[in-house]
Amino acid sequence: MQERKAEKTISSHALSKLIAAHDGDVALLYLHWLQSGSRDAEQAAAALCRTMREIAEAEEKLQRMGLLDESARPRPAVKPPLDPEEELPQYPAADLTRRGQEDPAFSAILAEGARVIGHNLSSNDMRVLFGVYDYLGLPAEVIFMLLGDCADQFAARYGTSRRPSAKAIEKAAYEWARQEILTLEQAESYIAARKERQGEIGRIKAVLNIYDRALSATEEKYIRSWLDMGFHEDAVAIAYDRTLTQTSALKGVHTAKEIEEKDGRRSAPAQRRDAKSDQKPVDMDALRRIIDKI
DSSP states (O other), rough: OOOOOOOOOHHHHHHHHHHHTTOHHHHHHHHHHHHHOOOOOOHHHHHOOOOHHHHHHHHHHHHHHHHOTTSOOOOOOHHHHOOSSSOOOOHHHHHHHHHHHHHHHHHHHHHHHHHHSSSSOOHHHHHHHHHHHHOOOOOOHHHHHHHHHHHHHHHHHHHHOOOHHHHHHHHHHHHHTTTOSSHHHHHHHHHHHHHHHHHHHHHHHHTOOOOOOOHHHHHHHHHHHHTTOOOOOOHHHHHHHHHHHHHOOSOOOSHHHHHHHHHHHHOOHHHSSSOOOGOOOOOEEEEEHHHHTT
């Protein structure tokens, strides 16, 4: 005798609420979860041809309606999509166009994105911007800050004629998502801290007599590590002096004053830098060894 599969039915209470909601996405999501027995958001998005943001909005509405039983259907843990090696979802062009027309926030993001990138958006540009909005989940107002910051960084580095690409914006968005920058206050604080660090790096770059080129990856890595360890610019300047003369007897100090007190003599890095043409290229490995001993 053939077994009959258990049928899954909707209660009259739930049916009444779904009809009263007048929201097709909410009804579809509820039916999908009832039929599949799974609350996997990505699976639902694929099955229903909806974006992750639309699924999240429908789920939130179902929660408000009291139609989700959290104990019976626990939501599986989802790993945050914060690996920049991951690719953003390949959204259908029709979905992007529809969201641009229906979602005022995303429409404004598209307009600002076109202004920052400097040309009419390609389908890939739109995909990246929507992925940042939908997949990474950055709020619209934070994305505006992100776009403006990307434009400022490119202008400072390459001049006003150079505009950030969608790939550069995507890379920055992953970093903001990793840092959990989700409010305007957090965005402002992050930008201010980065600018302060860039200023410190620029001053150390001058200490090292690097004026006519960008730092190499190794140079910047070392400088950032020294700043992260709490070394001041003046300490790096004196360590550079020691590097040139190959002397190093500094332990447990981080500032010029501490070095001078421990060393028993004063240093004049400003005098050393008066004629940069007389200086040899920076030996970063030797400088690293000096600072490692401080």
